[in-house]
Amino acid sequence: xxxxxxxxxxxxxxxxxxxxxxxxxxxxxxxxxxxxxxxxxxxxxxxxxxxxxxxxxxxxxxxxxxxxxxxxxxxxxxxxxxxxxx
Numbered sequence: 001x002x003x004x005x006x007x008x009x010x011x012x013x014x015x016x017x018x019x020x021x022x023x024x025x026x027x028x029x030x031x032x033x034x035x036x037x038x039x040x041x042x043x044x045x046x047x048x049x050x051x052x053x054x055x056x057x058x059x060x061x062x063x064x065x066x067x068x069x070x071x072x073x074x075x076x077x078x079x080x081x082x083x084x085x086x
Contacts (some may be wrong), residue, residue, distance in 0.1 A: 007086060015036045018052060021045045 025042040032038060057063055061074040 005085070008056075008060055011052065011059075012084065015049065015052045015056060018045050018049045022049055 016044050022045045025038055029038055057067055
């Protein structure tokens, strides 16, 4: 794996970890909607997720279907998750 791909994989792993925290906190908040600390943590991780995804996309191109794409369309140029060596 090239150094370039290693950096990409590390960025993807960070995004997946943060998104996992968002998901878990969302599930917790479904049954504990008045937990202020959980809401604050959820919002912190949501903001971090957006930040990490924007940083990733500025380097490697769109990673979401709702991402802005330069011309020509770049989404299809990124490797699919199953094509990446983790």
